[in-house]
Amino acid sequence: MNLIYTSDQQELIDAADSFFAGEHTVEYMRNLLESDASDDTQTLWNNFAELGLLGLVAPEENSGLAQDFSVMAGIAEMAGNVALTEPLIEIAGISVPVLAQMGATDELNAVISGDLKVLPVCGLSGMVSHADTADMFLIGEGGKARLLDKSDVTLTPLKSIDPLRKLYKVSHAGDGLEAIDQRGAILNASFLCGLSKRMVTLSVDYAKDREQFGKQIGSFQAIKHQLANVHTQIEFTRPIVQLAATQNGRCVHQAKVSSIDTAMLAAETAIQVHGGMGYTFEVSLHMFMKRAWALCGEWGDRNHHINILETMILADDAELGPGTTFSY
Amino acid sequence: MDAVFSDSQNQFRQEVRDWLSANVPGERLPSLDTQKGFDLHRAWEKKLHAGNWGMVTWPEEFGGRGCSLTDWLIFEEEYYRADAPLRVSQNGIFLLGPTIMEYGTDEQKERFLKPMAAGDEIWAQAWSEPGAGSDMAAIRSKAVRDGDEYVISGQKIWSSRAVFADWCFGLFRTDPESSRHHGLSKILVPLDSPGLTVRPIAQLDGDPGFAELFFDEVRVPVSNLLGPENGGWGVAMATAGFERGLLLRSPARFQAAAARLVKLYKQNANRLSSGIKEQVLQAWGDTERFTAATYALVAQVDSGASISSEASANKIFWSEMDRTMHRTAMTIMGMHAELEEGDGAIENGRWLDGYMFSLAGPIYAGTNEIQRNILAERVLGLPRQ
Numbered sequence: 217m218n219l220i221y222t223s224d225q226q227e228l229i230d231a232a233d234s235f236f237a238g239e240h241t242v243e244y245m246r247n248l249l250e251s252d253a254s255d256d257t258q259t260l261w262n263n264f265a266e267l268g269l270l271g272l273v274a275p276e277e278n279s280g281l282a283q284d285f286s287v288m289a290g291i292a293e294m295a296g297n298v299a300l301t302e303p304l305i306e307i308a309g310i311s312v313p314v315l316a317q318m319g320a321t322d323e324l325n326a327v328i329s330g331d332l333k334v335l336p337v338c339g340l341s342g343m344v345s346h347a348d349t350a351d352m353f354l355i356g357e358g359g360k361a362r363l364l365d366k367s368d369v370t371l372t373p374l375k376s377i378d379p380l381r382k383l384y385k386v387s388h389a390g391d392g393l394e395a396i397d398q399r400g401a402i403l404n405a406s407f408l409c410g411l412s413k414r415m416v417t418l419s420v421d422y423a424k425d426r427e428q429f430g431k432q433i434g435s436f437q438a439i440k441h442q443l444a445n446v447h448t449q450i451e452f453t454r455p456i457v458q459l460a461a462t463q464n465g466r467c468v469h470q471a472k473v474s475s476i477d478t479a480m481l482a483a484e485t486a487i488q489v490h491g492g493m494g495y496t497f498e499v500s501l502h503m504f505m506k507r508a509w510a511l512c513g514e515w516g517d518r519n520h521h522i523n524i525l526e527t528m529i530l531a532d533d534a535e536l537g538p539g540t541t542f543s544y
Numbered sequence: 545m546d547a548v549f550s551d552s553q554n555q556f557r558q559e560v561r562d563w564l565s566a567n568v569p570g571e572r573l574p575s576l577d578t579q580k581g582f583d584l585h586r587a588w589e590k591k592l593h594a595g596n597w598g599m600v601t602w603p604e605e606f607g608g609r610g611c612s613l614t615d616w617l618i619f620e621e622e623y624y625r626a627d628a629p630l631r632v633s634q635n636g637i638f639l640l641g642p643t644i645m646e647y648g649t650d651e652q653k654e655r656f657l658k659p660m661a662a663g664d665e666i667w668a669q670a671w672s673e674p675g676a677g678s679d680m681a682a683i684r685s686k687a688v689r690d691g692d693e694y695v696i697s698g699q700k701i702w703s704s705r706a707v708f709a710d711w712c713f714g715l716f717r718t719d720p721e722s723s724r725h726h727g728l729s730k731i732l733v734p735l736d737s738p739g740l741t742v743r744p745i746a747q748l749d750g751d752p753g754f755a756e757l758f759f760d761e762v763r764v765p766v767s768n769l770l771g772p773e774n775g776g777w778g779v780a781m782a783t784a785g786f787e788r789g790l791l792l793r794s795p796a797r798f799q800a801a802a803a804r805l806v807k808l809y810k811q812n813a814n815r816l817s818s819g820i821k822e823q824v825l826q827a828w829g830d831t832e833r834f835t836a837a838t839y840a841l842v843a844q845v846d847s848g849a850s851i852s853s854e855a856s857a858n859k860i861f862w863s864e865m866d867r868t869m870h871r872t873a874m875t876i877m878g879m880h881a882e883l884e885e886g887d888g889a890i891e892n893g894r895w896l897d898g899y900m901f902s903l904a905g906p907i908y909a910g911t912n913e914i915q916r917n918i919l920a921e922r923v924l925g926l927p928r929q
């Protein structure tokens with residue numbers, strides 16, 4: 217029992233954190249909003265391959281780093297912290313391990329080297345961001361993972377409130393697969409933690425900068441306590457997400473529900489702290505807030521996961537109480 | 545990162561389970577805030593100590609087993625699973641004991657830790673004063689050096705267990721010229737000292753769970769000073785850190801309550817409104833979050849990190865979780881919620897007791913408003929007022 221990252225694992229997560237923070241800046245995102253910027257996107261993707269991020273959890277014989285899935289979850293939080301636009305987490309965290317399980321070696325190798333994009337499709341929604349950039353899709357059907365070529369599906373553009381999500385409905389989404397959907401839910405929860413954390417950071421920065429009544433507004437308890445509430449919720453969401461990434465089971469659903477509640481609270485608090493400025497397109501907050509709204513419903517929305525929890529917790533033979541957290 | 549107990553941890557769990565199932569009293573003991581209940585709880589502490597289960601994390605020389613904090617969480621899980629009695633010695637074993645180990649002299653360790661572990665000396669706290677609650681640095685009670693003694697005068701309040709306990713530990717102003725958190729010292733005082741009057745205060749339930757202490761030139765030897773003279777604030781913060789954080793509230797007690805809540809819900813499900821179900825799931829889920837977070841925190845501490853301001857988030861989370869969980873139980877019980885015992889009372893009023901106690905959680909050990917200030921200023925870096 218050791219519910220923290222080893223120093224090697226933490227180094228990988230920290231390295232990804234610095235890379236994201238250095239490259240995927242607010243300016244980079246603004247540039248994406250205003251132009252096509254596909255060259256920049258391609259450069260970023262090549263860097264992901266070079267840094268080994270695409271093969272993080274892939275087996276060593278496929279030139280992967282063979283890391284635990286929990287490390288991927290840690291990196292997903294860092295990706296959330298910058299509201300990463302590119303579908304790195306979906307491909308490296310969901311498609312790669314499933315391709316490895318399927319024994320789809322050619323596709324796996326090509327994905328890891330950055331030459332092929334295989335996007336996983338959530339069986340519950342069939343909605344995929346950046347689907348237009350995918351070469352192949354990964355679906356669950358009849359209890360098995362299946363690869364579809366892009367020519368096998370039709371993409372219908374959808375309009376998300378998040379301007380950086382290029383969202384499509386994929387015509388053939390399958391009926392889902394635990395190996396895909398569980399990973400999706402866990403990484404999504406971790407990404408939401410990162411978004412929540414960033415929204416607190418942005419709010420703290422703003423509250424230290426903005427003055428009213430001759431004082432920084434961050435010195436007022438009315439502001440402090442709201443941000444302390446969000447901080448507390450984040451600190452008590454991250455560990456259950458990490459546990460979910462380590463052992464699966466019913467904590468996956470709890471992790472998703474808690475990360476949704478925390479992200480929605482973070483977004484509402486952040487805009488309140490930002491006041492009128494938070495309601496503008498000019499201030500960066502909206503990019504993180506809208507991503508949070510969008511991701512809350514992905515990989516099983518709150519209703520979906522609460523309903524599963526209900527079945528598990530209220531069952532007659534449910535094992536509850538002290539000592540049951542790590543077995544079920 | 546891994547979430548699997550080792551073979552030796554599983555073996556330890558089994559050992560705890562076996563001992564508790566053979567020794568935990570069949571009936572719940574009376575409230576420890578009555579003389580009878582206090583005596584029975586003290587007897588239980590002695591029994592725990594005799595089995596070498598009093599405080600498993602303490603070194604063997606002081607009556608412990610030298611266990612890791614993870615083992616302690618396992619012990620607590622089995623303890624609450626067995627519904628064993630509350631720990632009447634908690635002020636000593638969870639708060640003062642670790643502080644003595646960190647700051648005490650060898651003589652103090654020898655003198656105080658063993659009787660504390662054995663249940664022979666039960667400790668009360670003496671921090672707050674009528675004019676120093678959340679603002680603890682406003683302490684005015686003074687301890688004046690007179691040769692080899694301190695002469696203590698002043699008043700303390702909200703001293704839990706003081707009515708029946710043997711000793712108290714508190715902060716006193718040893719430098720008369722000082723102000724705020726400077727010039728305070730942590731001093732240990734026998735509650736039967738001449739000049740010390742203990743006035744019981746009835747709590748919400750009517751029992752004298754805490755007291756007011758009046759010090760009228762109470763003399764104690766200077767060897768009762770814990771840590772540096774005039775450096776008591778730092779010593780007290782160490783104790784407060786233990787209290788807010790890890791030791792006082794392990795997840796197991798809340799997990800046991802959440803399991804009882806699910807049971808209560810199921811027994812009453814056919815007459816409840818639909819919204820209650822999600823509140824029950826929320827209560828269970830929050831205890832799971834608290835458990836995962838505590839295991840993560842323990843792993844950090846075991847790896848050498850120290851907890852300070854982060855403990856404030858812990859205190860906010862468990863205290864508000866506990867209150868919400870008990871409120872949900874009160875809502876489920878509905879018209880039966882007010883019944884303390886007898887016909888129609890559910891679990892002999894246990895949820896009612898728990899609800900009252902849960903209302904104290906966000907107040908004691910530093911109010912949650914103070915904890916939020918600490919988080920905002922020391923963790924998030926917002927400007928001081």
